[in-house]
Amino acid sequence: MISMKELAQHCGVSVATVSKALNDQSDIGESTKKKIKTAAEKLGYYPNAAARSLKTNKSYNIGVLFVDEANSGLTHEYFAAVLEGFKVEAEKQGYDITFINSQIGKKKVSYYEHCRYRNVDGVVIACVNFDNPEVIELLAGDIPVVTVDHIHDNCSSVLSDNAKGIETLMEYIYGKGHRKIAYIHGQMSTAVTKARLTSFYRFIETHRMEIPDSYVIEADYLDVSEAAAATKKLLDRKDPPTCILYPDDTALIGGLNEIRARNLRVPEDISIAGYDGSRVSQLLNPRLTTIRQDTAAIGRQAAKKLIGTIEKPKTTFTEQIIVEGELLLGESVGDA
Incomplete structure (x- = not known):
């Protein structure tokens, strides 16, 4: 992995120009942007996560709150597939995933406190008891949230139809x-x-x-x-x-x-x-x-909505996104 300085030398431009190109700033030409981005991808340049966080005031880390009452964990086929779709889209947009729980080491904490400890930019909530006081606290807080298969007034939700x-x-x-x-x-x-x-x-x-x-x-x-x-x-x-x-x-x-x-x-x-x-x-x-159920689409839409809420909070609507399923005819229903 090369540094930003090495990338700048390779492209024959200043470090400041590389930074502007990678951050899509408008005061440099499109041809220069394209040249730098192509070189960055080819040479394997990745911005330092800590430096990027300081500059943007974001951690690029999304929390996932998943508490399966049936105790099937990530073997729960439906939610595991939804979370896989979520993970793929989030990573595509440069975000990492952290699972939220109610413990830091041996210390018991609330979900909201764990989110603050992990410094997540937002949280997706799936398969939980929404009457749980800790879930209510998280939904009422200042961290952007998107729910899956549950409608809440404070945040957007993605639901199968x-x-x-x-x-x-x-x-x-x-x-x-x-x-x-x-x-x-x-x-x-x-x-x-x-x-x-x-x-x-x-x-x-x-x-x-x-x-x-x-x-x-x-x-x-x-x-x-x-x-x-x-x-x-x-x-x-x-x-x-x-x-x-x-x-x-x-x-x-x-x-x-x-x-x-x-x-x-x-x-x-x-x-x-x-x-x-x-x-x-x-x-x-x-x-x-x-x-x-179109689990990949549900997860993908949840990630897009949450990242949109994180990155453009003033222009992102709170809404319910409905994803249609598909009838598989099978052979288990005969004529009456």
Whole structure:
């Protein structure tokens, strides 16, 4: 790696000119800028992080607050893929990633205090309990924040189009002749569940369907055991559903196990549908009908929005960015 002085000597210009070119200042010509930037890339010049921070008053470090209640950590396929998309875009724009927690060494601190300790320029928050006082403190603070799959008044959010996803899934299932559709949904405390459930009930109302309240059961996301127990309740009914929607593709496996334990076939005896479009959904037999969420786009949009808020706070709107998913037809929904 070469120094700025060596880069200036190579280009036959002053150190000040190199600095202006690399910082896109307008008082030097475009041809000179291009020449210097090309040389910098070719020769492997990288500005010193500490010097850059002093000059711009930014750390070029973004915090990631990710607290998975299901304890699956970064094996949580959906959020891991979202964070990968976020990381790729952030690094492309010259930012590093730091995971935020509630401890510095052995000392217990709040999330906000940890952000201050790490001197992050902004934070993306995903998969947390937004009623947690520490999360509320962080959202109310002066650090730029973008949330994923949660709407908050103080900051921008990036969300998968959960309402549209359920509507698309229901339209397909309805088109296959199903009128007795049950929905095992995730935790009611999440904005994701509320959006999906509202969309489910709206579809029922619009199509004048009569669905018993007992067809709608709560089970935690990613919880195979709870999904299996909910499936058992539905199949034990005198009037079982002809199709069951699950909170996600992983939880669905618990339901599928319960169905097969009764020697029932999918989709001949009962149809099922998932959500997320995980890798495993397309490896199951039969292939799962599900909604694939565009995780890369969600992560990318979150990074762009957060960096825009950090770099141009006066001209960046607080907004909700909605990212559409895609219906994967699969083979798990048959004709009713």
